[in-house]
C-alpha cells in the first residue's frame with residue numbers, strides 16, 4: 001500500500017523553525033519573554049502573557065512530569081500502528097509549559113500521572129527529530 | 137447588557153431527519169429535508185425565511201455552504217452564514233441568530249445542520265479529520281485520535297478527584313436508558329456498567345461504549361422574534377439565556393484539563409436568564425465522550441467540582457432523576473453526525489419544553505438547558521430555553 005497515509009510530519013513556520021532546528025541538535029529550547037520573564041510553548045511571535053514581541057530562546061532542562069496520559073490502541077493511521085499500543089503524554093515541563101508527546105524507554109502500561117520524565121529525541125526517517133519522553 | 141437577548145427570540149419550529157445509517161440521502165438532501173420539516177412544524181413557508189445559518193459538511197464540504205443550501209431551496213436571505221465551532225457550532229449559531237433577530241438584521245432564521253459521517257466519509261478523509269483536531273506541529277504528529285485527547289481529560293479527572301471507570305460508564309448507561317424511550321434513537325438496547333467496562337478499550341481509560349456514535353442525520357429549528365412567535369401555531373420556546381466561553385483550541389494548551397470554559401458560558405447564560413442551575417428542569421449536554429458530561433455537570437453548577445461521578449452514579453441524570461440529561465439519548469445513543477450533533481439536543485429540548493415529548497415527556501420541563509462544546513473542551517455555548525417569555 002504505497003498510497004497509505006504516512007506519519008504526519010511537522011512543517012516548521014517562521015516562529016517554530018528554531019525549536020525544530022534545536023530538536024535536530026537534540027536540544028529542547030523554549031521561548032522566554034524579555035518583558036515579563038514568562039516561558040511559553042508553542043513558539044509564538046508574541047508573549048501570551050504580556051503581549052511583548054521581545055522574545056528569546058532558552059535551553060530547557062528537558063525534565064518534566066506526566067500531567068495525563070492515554071494508551072492509544074487505534075492511532076489515526078496504520079503508519080503509527082507498527083510498534084503496537086503507545087502512551088500519549090501531556091508533559092508539564094520544569095519551566096512551566098505543557099507539551100504533548102509519547103512515552104519511550106518503557107512499556108506504555110507503566111505510565112502514571114506524576115511520573116517524572118526526561119526528553120529523549122527520536123530521529124524520524126522523514127527527516128524531523130521529535131521530542132519524546134522517557135522515565136527520568 | 138447581559139440580559140439583552142432574554143426573551144427576544146423564540147424557537148417556533150423544529151424537526152429531525154431520519155438518523156443513524158441513512159446512506160440513500162447525502163448531507164445536502166438531509167439539510168434540506170430538515171429545513172422543510174422545521175418550516176412545516178412552524179407552519180411557515182420557505183419564503184418567510186430571511187436568515188439561514190448552516191454548518192459545513194465534512195462528508196461533502198463546499199466553500200459557500202449556507203449559500204448552496206439557500207440556492208437549492210431558492211430562497212434569498214439577507215443573513216446567510218455557515219459557522220464552525222465543532223460540537224459547539226449549533227448553539228453558537230443559535231446565539232448569533234438570536235442576536236441577528238434582536239438587532240433587526242432579519243426576522244426569521246432557520247438554523248439547519250446535517251452530515252453523513254457514517255455513510256459518506258472516505259478512509260482518507262476520516263484520517264484527515266481525526267488529525268486536523270490536533271495542532272499540526274505539536275500534536276498531530278503523534279498520531280493520536282480524538283478519543284485519546286478526551287482520554288487525557290478523563291485520566292486527569294480520575295487522578296484529581298478519584299473518578300472511577302464505573303462512574304464514566306454510568307453516563308453511558310443512563311444515556312442509553314433515555315434512548316430506550318426514543319423510537320428514533322440509533323441505539324436503544326439497555327446496557328449495564330459491565331457492558332461498558334467489557335467493551336473494547338479505545339483509548340485508556342475510555343471504552344468503546346464511552347464513545348459516541350458515528351451517524352448520518354440532520355435537524356433544523358426556526359427562530360423568530362418573540363412578537364412574531366406568539367402568532368404562530370406552535371407554543372413558542374423562548375431563548376432566555378445564552379453565553380459562550382472559549383478557552384483554547386488544542387488540549388495541550390488547556391489552562392486546566394478538568395475545568396473548562398463552560399464555567400464562563402454557563403455563568404453568562406444564567407446571568408442573562410436571571411436564574412441558576414437549581415431552576416433548570418433538564419439538561420441536554422454535549423456527550424461526545426462520557427467524561428465530558430461529568431465535567432459539564434460540574435462546570436455548569438449542577439454539582440460541586442469533582443463530584444460529577446458521584447452525581448451520575450446516584451442516578452440524578454437518569455430518566456427519573458433529579459436532572460434528566462439527554463432525554464433523546466444524546467450523541468452516545470441517539471446519533472452523532474459530527475458538527476450537527478448537538479442540534480438533536482436542541483430539537484429535543486424544544487419538544488420537551490413544548491410538552492411534545494411523547495412517551496418520554498418529562499413531568500417538569502419548563503426550563504431546559506442545552507450545552508455544546510467543540511474541539512477538545514475548547515469552545516462552549518450554553519443556552520437556556522423556557523416556556524414563559526420572562527422566567
Ligand SMILES: [Zn+2]
Nearest residue numbers: 033036047050
Ligand atoms: Zn511577557
